[in-house]
Amino acid sequence: MRVERLPDLGDAPGVLKAVADAAARRGLPPPAALIGDWFGARAVIAPSVAVEPVSATEVFDVPPGCDEAIGGGWFGYLSYPDGTGKIPMAAGGWSDCVLRQDAAGRWWYESLSETTLPDWLADLKPTAPAPYAIEWHAPDRDSHRAGVLSCLDAISAGEVYQACVCTRFTGRISGAPVDFFVDAVQRTAPARAAYVAGSWGAVASLSPELFVSRRGERVISSPIKGTLPLDHSPAELASSVKDVAENIMIVDLVRNDLSRVATTGSVRVPELLAVKPAPGVWHLVSTVTAQVPTETSMAAVLEATFPPASVTGTPKLRARELLTEWEPYDRGIYCGTVGLASPLAGTELNVAIRTVEFDADGAAVLGVGGGITADSDPDREWEECLHKAAPTVGLALSREQSPASGRYPQ
Structure with missing residues (x-):
């Protein structure tokens, strides 16, 4: 496990947008993010995670840790079970690392595999959402x-x-779902906001409610x-x-x-x-x-x-x-x-x-x-x-x- 203090990166929605732009420039899968009140932190961002369709029993199948550090884990979603939707019933992906903003506003890089901060994440600056409608x-x-x-x-x-x-x-x-999510979180500050995306589409959750x-x-x-x-x-x-x-x-x-x-x-x-x-x-x-x-x-x-x-x-x-x-x-x-299932947190x-x-x-x-x-x-x-x-x-x-x-x- 690697934990590294980062400089002040700024507000979490703006950091998510900057990470999303950096990942897109490199042809990497998009980030996933939890913003609000998650794991005692203000934000948890997986820089790049391939969120793919999985079975309902796979998506959060991780033993329950209880550490303060998060490190990484399964980011994903599970749809309401009675019927179908336009996107897969469940989708998830594993990230070995996260950017975490703690309750005091400090940013940390955490890695389960002890890898260092990727070069493409250096010099991140909060970015405003692009226009969308x-x-x-x-x-x-x-x-x-x-x-x-x-x-x-x-x-x-x-x-x-x-x-x-x-x-x-x-x-x-008209535009990108991540820009809708970043803008909406900045405007409304929901307690349990979450974002995951893939080739299948995106889920932009502005929820106030804790399920589990x-x-x-x-x-x-x-x-x-x-x-x-x-x-x-x-x-x-x-x-x-x-x-x-x-x-x-x-x-x-x-x-x-x-x-x-x-x-x-x-x-x-x-x-x-x-x-x-x-x-x-x-x-x-x-x-x-x-x-x-x-x-x-x-x-x-x-x-x-x-x-x-x-x-x-x-x-x-x-x-x-x-x-x-x-x-x-x-x-x-x-x-x-x-949400997220972390083997540590x-x-x-x-x-x-x-x-x-x-x-x-x-x-x-x-x-x-x-x-x-x-x-x-x-x-x-x-x-x-x-x-x-x-x-x-x-x-x-x-x-x-x-x-x-x-x-x-x-």
């Missing part, structure tokens, strides 16, 4: 409303207690359920009967999922119903912890917990079955997961919400949705979808305000 097309409001009403009927009939009914924006990018953190025997999940625009008082969200009920039901589901692989009696809820800001909205966030034996494979953990509880419903299996009937399109990477995966899927031809898809409970109002649920999507599709920006832009018809 995405002309977004709004979702079908009628089909979303029909899905919400069907969900309310299923709740009344006792088939489910709640479910996450989703819709999607579609568009096409696994370090040694300790596993943490922080489900988000409950949303209110940032211009409202956070106390309004904390006192919302609907949002509180939504969150507590999902916490119970996460507890149940983790208990399938956890040491008996180890599942705990150290944080319940905390109100936290995310791009454009307030969220209710809870935290569930458990002890899982280190010999339990990551594939077994995912089999017990995936797809994430917060994007399915309760009971989980029946909610998933019904969602395939209520949603006219497959989710693809949306509601799946993106462990595994951290986000919930792939606020996530744009780009195929090889530049077609873009942004899924968005919300939890439906017995007292949900279809019009308010639609408004919640728009509030969640607004920071990503760039409703507040004009082309004159930014070299990059995203917009959709009203």
Whole structure:
């Protein structure tokens, strides 16, 4: 293992863009990146990684470490399992080295194979994103409303207690997905942003939500359920009967999922119903912890917990079955997961919400949705979808305000 202190490189999104440009000039595979709050760091960037289609059990199959250093590992994603998307169901790639920006803002080069910093990474300077544009097309409001009403009927009939009914924006990018990602992260600073790309396309995740953190025997999940625009008082969200009920039901589901692989009696809820800001909205966030034996494979953990509880419903299996009937399109990477499995630092995966899927031809898809409970109002649920999507599709920006832009018809 090699750890080398680097000069101050600047902001992580700008460094990612500089690395991406340097890799492209040399004909190397693109970088992968985690930016926000990952492994106790501000950013983890794999300078060049060949992210190729793999099986669902391969993508994060690394024993759980618990070191502060990261060094490298498997970067990749796993799509929502009920249906198909335009990109592979799962893709991943191994990197022997990373650039890491620690919590204090210092940059480090880390290498599992003890190689020195590649010459082509010398003299990196933060780079602004190149111009790009995405002309977004709004979702079908009628089909979303029909899905919400069907969900309310299923709740009344006792088939489910709640479910996450989703819709999607579609568009096409003119420019490079990495420029969209760099620009969006700079504008919105999401907590669990992640980027991976390959010949198949790219995944640009602007997620605020932690699906699983696994370090040694300790596993943490922080489900988000409950949303209110940032211009409202956070106390309004904390006192919302609907949002509180939504969150507590999902916490119970996460507890149940983790208990399938956890040491008996180890599942705990150290944080319940905390109100936290995310791009454009307030969220209710809870935290569930458990002890899982280190010999339990990551594939077994995912089999017990995936797809994430917060994007399915309760009971989980029946909610998933019904969602395939209520949603006219497959989710693809949306509601799946993106992250890194490091043999030193462990595994951290986000919930792939606020996530744009780009195929090889530049077609873009942004899924968005919300939890439906017995007292949900279809019009308010639609408004919640728009509030969640607004920071990503760039409703507040004009082309004159930014070299990059995203917009959709009203």
